[in-house]
Amino acid sequence: MADPSTVPAPEFDPTEHPHRRYNPLLNEHILVSPHRMKRPWQGQVDPPSTQRLPEYDPSCYLCPGNSRSGGERLPKYTATHTFPNDFPAVLAGPAPAAPPAPHPLLTAEPVQGGCDVVIFHPRHDLTLARLSVGEIEQVVVEWTRVYVQRGMQEGNKGAIMGCSNPHPHGQVWSLSSVPQLPATELRNLLQYSLRPSEEPPSGAPRGDRGKPCLLCEYGHFERGSGERVVLEEGPWVALVPWWAVWPYEVMRASIPHSRSPSQAQVKNTVLPTNRHITSLLDLTPDERSSLSRALSRLTKKYDNLFLCSFAYSMGIHQRPTPAALDDEAEAAHLHLHFDPPLLRSASVRKFLVGFELMAEAQRDLTPEQAAKRLRELPERMPPRSGKRSAPLSS
């Protein structure tokens, strides 16, 4: 073996050399091992179901007119439909007071709130990728309505939406405390907003009262660089973040001041340059439409990636409640996370085991490679073979 001190280090190549990237939004590191893409796969393989779904499934607890899992019957709804989850993770208040801690290291706090199920469409066999842009827009309107309704109830914050198959629907969990992950993001957004402004200014939009915004700044840079951008749609950009953990994770940050005017000239004119969007409620109708178009394009790309109906988790991070007025709320920058659980193909799922569970998040494909792959995919639906990736549960 050669003496390492005499071997000159090769030049750094992010597609060849293991490295760690820093995630300023979570103040965390992730390990990138791009050279490992060649190793043989030894994980679990779930064959994708090739069964074609019916438009209506009498045994589905989300189809119109059917019985919910709790027994109650659903109306024959014709558009979006929202109802409280029959097995909510949190319950309506008043929650009992916190018991005294048995030891200062063992503390607990009560939590209260509610969980809702938002059905996107009456048809059992559709997915976000198969809805029309207009139908997606109805879903965005419904998310906004639930966000406002739940957020206006005393102490409900941290509304989160997850997406799953089959039967297109999402979950909204409204808690009396901001959950761990968005709370960490908010803390880091707030901290960034308090730093002195950079000179010369980058040209990125700014937050409330001219404060720097980490995501305004980051999105502005990424849109200029393009390397991690998947698509641009009006003021919106879909990108694979520099610090993305999952191979095909896509963060969609609202970038109000577009640098590609050919795509969204109209929107740009209704947006001030310094626009900083904190929640769904701040969206203009145009911004909502372009978001719907972007969602449609992105989910079609996902379906084309593995040529199956692509299961993923989606989350919306925004101002804790529409009415929150503190500095942290003002620092919030609306963004949507997409976390596909698929690793390499329609049938290989990613589990958290070993190093990732015990030490640090790790990925093999670089964010730039993933973004390039997604960018090049078509945005029309793949031929309808009926293939679907396995459903997720939440």
Place this chain on the structure above:
Amino acid sequence: MADPSTVPAPEFDPTEHPHRRYNPLLNEHILVSPHRMKRPWQGQVDPPSTQRLPEYDPSCYLCPGNSRSGGERLPKYTATHTFPNDFPAVLAGPAPAAPPAPHPLLTAEPVQGGCDVVIFHPRHDLTLARLSVGEIEQVVVEWTRVYVQRGMQEGNKGAIMGCSNPHPHGQVWSLSSVPQLPATELRNLLQYSLRPSEEPPSGAPRGDRGKPCLLCEYGHFERGSGERVVLEEGPWVALVPWWAVWPYEVMRASIPHSRSPSQAQVKNTVLPTNRHITSLLDLTPDERSSLSRALSRLTKKYDNLFLCSFAYSMGIHQRPTPAALDDEAEAAHLHLHFDPPLLRSASVRKFLVGFELMAEAQRDLTPEQAAKRLRELPERMPPRSGKRSAPLSS
């Protein structure tokens, strides 16, 4: 609907009311929803394989004399055997220098090191639970040897061991930076060690130079309380932590000053009251034996839980390298994490989706309920049906 302000809050019951627990080791919260244990399961079900494994499998890349996944042939080893992983996540140095950041928000650092595979036993069909205590002790000795060997190489820290089936083996990843999770633990352990000592003293052991140790203090309290204790073996306790995320996660902290003398009178006499163990290398032969017995008892309990050979991830968190001498290294408190991926039965796996991926770790069964269940399980092997839970990959 009743006006919430007029409904009196019931008394807090941790097995009934949703609450959040604080994890001081990670400075994080988790959501506990104990009332949800009754909901119907809608997740993926993998039927457990009922195939009985052979003692030697000609297609296994870990069996003695076989070809490794990289092609090289394994010796006909007869005890533990360690070799470098053919597809390591990190590579030996010197790593190329970090490129200049394209933007202050986009930083990366090179990482170097090595990955080893430690085979526990030549027989393909065994698991930790089916090894004798003496054979487990050989594994602990081998872990210690690799820890010292890798840790002595310049800049290698963060050695981590994960365990997986089939063919009993683990992984050691040695990196030039302490990975995210143990780094966060170390930071919080260090911070705790710098606080003024409590008066009156709790009687718990203390760290180096009498400094308070979060895990010495925590283990001492839990051993006295018993509520979350799964088993005690000499100076060792296996417990389900107050802040455990996975339903059957077990943290095994070394508790040098035993409060149950009936079990470990002898060990207690060789340990000073203030003993604080930072790594495997600090273990006396007796401590190593009792650790092996504890591992044997715990993994048998796991197998009895779902009556199958129980797949889990195990990690050892300890002093970053045996030679590290800074305050953080001294604050390290050796402990082993067990994270079973099974949720409810041999065939129901836990995926991270929706709320957990987007918001906060969540569990339904309380740590106290899980500990009670494990405590009551037998410590002899279940009848050998040949059932195994699905293998994990790492």
